[in-house]
Amino acid sequence: MKRFLPQSLPSWILLILIAGLITTQIATLSIVSRDRNEGNNILELFRLSERAYTLVKLLYAAPPPERTRLAGAMTNASSPLYMADEPAVTSAIASDDNLAELEDVLVARFSAFGVTDARVRRESPNVTRETDTDSSAPGADVGIVEKQLSALAQDFSKSGGLVASIEFSDGQWLNFVTPVSPIDPILTVQTLPLFGAVAAIVIILSIWAMRRLTAPYRALENAVKRIGEDVKIPPLPEFGSTEYRSAARAVNAMQAQLREYVADREQLAAALAHDLRTPLTRIRLRLELLRKSQLRQSLMQDLNDIEAISRSVIDFATYEVVDEEQEKIDFWSLVDSIVDNYPQVTFEKKGIGSRKLICTGRPIALRRCVTNLIDNAVAYGERADVSLNLAGNDIVLVIKDHGPGIPQAKLDEVFQPFRRVEGSRNRQTGGFGLGLTIARNIARRSGGDIKLENDPEGGLRAELTIPLAS
Structure with missing residues (x-):
């Protein structure tokens, strides 16, 4: 019912x-x-x-x-x-x-x-x-x-x-x-059309008035969605009915708090980058003065791990706050240039021409998104196959690796920060569980998304969806 x-x-x-x-x-x-x-x-x-x-x-x-x-x-x-x-x-x-x-x-x-x-x-x-x-x-x-x-x-x-x-x-x-x-x-044959016409006019005017009345709330909904993609969008105009003005003020206050939070995180990341660089450099110089020994090699490896961890944390903290303008991007060329750096990746270039695969986004961010997905496929699947196609008004990038895959119940867990699925991925060959998190956040900020699923023929299939440029 x-x-x-x-x-x-x-x-x-x-x-x-x-x-x-x-x-x-x-x-x-x-x-x-x-x-x-x-x-x-x-x-x-x-x-x-x-x-x-x-x-x-x-x-x-x-x-x-x-x-x-x-x-x-x-x-x-x-x-x-x-x-x-x-x-x-x-x-x-x-x-x-x-x-x-x-x-x-x-x-x-x-x-x-x-x-x-x-x-x-x-x-x-x-x-x-x-x-x-x-x-x-x-x-x-x-x-x-x-x-x-x-x-x-x-x-x-x-x-x-x-x-x-x-x-x-x-x-x-x-x-x-x-x-x-x-x-x-x-109600007669003569009066029934008149009553019907009056009722139709009232209904049409009601629909028009309802759409006019609810238009600010649809704008409010779209604005809240855009805040999730870009916290720096202009605040909502506070006009209209009392209820809408109250809701707009609440959303603008929330956006201001989010901006402060992002700014604080950016400052924290900058402080970490500055403060960690100096002691790590000193430790590296002191290790160089030590004689070559097993202990020196172990310490150098630990130091490299610390530097990698700090870089990953700083990257995760600062990827959203990079001030990069939106522009139209030839997505086919972008993927092609990234795949050229991976000899173990095969790019299916037949079918759709590059002129049809134009999207709008931040070039550096999208390059990082695709790179993270390919890095993940190569690190855990050794080899990967990449293909591009159109699905309605979306560009779909499919990356299929040849690894062991991920248990079905844990497919969503790998998108959480610092989350690695034990038993399905080799911890010694991977990063720190931030690549997929950053990639999906970038995709969603561009109006798309990333979906993972196990391929019936074996391996993991990652699907990146990006809207076509209007």
């Missing part, structure tokens, strides 16, 4: 807005329809009362034969009217409270005209009465008003009516029918 629900806040807000709009429309149409029915019912009762008043006032003073003649002269097919000795409404009990109250009103109002009883009932809409209009369809030369009058007459003949029977004091009954005005449905 959850997979069919929105996964983002703007989608949820839009869904709630559309659901509220639909609910409001349905409720509004229901209320309007009910009010129309109630209003039309009262109006029809009023029309019947007024017509009854006119007829009773006209007929009450006339003798019975004259009443019959007058009623026959005033009747028509849509509104029958006649005098009789029996009422057309046979039941003395009204079908609802409104009609019962109307009957009491009619008797009280017409008592001065000799009226002693009044009965009213509703005629079913299924009862079809004849009309005075021609039942044939209007001709092509008929005007709009005549067409509308003809259609309205047909509607009146099918809409039912109110049947009234009013008794005079002499025992005669005035029977007549008042047609009920037809009520057109709210």
Whole structure:
């Protein structure tokens, strides 16, 4: 069920807005329809009362034969009217409270005209009465008003009516029918497109407003991602809604703290480079004064290890803070120039031309990234095969070595600083566990990534992905 629900806040807000709009429309149409029915019912009762008043006032003073003649002269097919000795409404009990109250009103109002009883009932809409209009369809030369009058007459003949029977004091009954005005449905073929157009406009405007409202937050998300790639990007502009300004201030404060942290690490690395260089040089000079012995050789080896460790730590601490401008790079040529320095590496040069493999990045950093990957493959796999290809909008560099590989559960561990996988790599031939860490950080700062996996044919497969230049 959850997979069919929105996964983002703007989608949820839009869904709630559309659901509220639909609910409001349905409720509004229901209320309007009910009010129309109630209003039309009262109006029809009023029309019947007024017509009854006119007829009773006209007929009450006339003798019975004259009443019959007058009623026959005033009747028509849509509104029958006649005098009789029996009422057309046979039941003395009204079908609802409104009609019962109307009957009491009619008797009280017409008592001065000799009226002693009044009965009213509703005629079913299924009862079809004849009309005075021609039942044939209007001709092509008929005007709009005549067409509308003809259609309205047909509607009146099918809409039912109110049947009234009013008794005079002499025992005669005035029977007549008042047609009920037809009520057109709210949703028709003509009105449905209008409602749909209004709803579509509201939804489109809501989507536009939602995108405008959430645009700063998308910019905030992109800015946070860029901070992970380059902590020196300009701070976020603090404008817009109160919530966005608060979030932007928090992100800018975090970025400032990260800058201070990076600056402190850069200063620490520079201090280490300066302070270690002098004592190491003195130790090396003093060792040169010693006679050649096994102890001297061991100390020289230890000294070389200390210098290598210090260089690795300094490199790891300073690789991010090197101030290098972004530029377009021919990645094929970059890889080709690096592979030329490794006789044990084979570069697959067939297929994609170098002109298609242009990326944007820091040249020195990317060179270091590729070099670290090839160094890792050569150090632990002795030989390596390198190939380049395109995958959508990404350049993919594949480096496959011929070593023992890495256990599947530990593939991610080798990217952690100073982490070496025992048993799968020879500790005596490798560095200090920083090469892959630096390589992946450089790749991610360039918008790409590095993925390791064991090749089914043996060896480790490293895949570097770098976006093409736009």
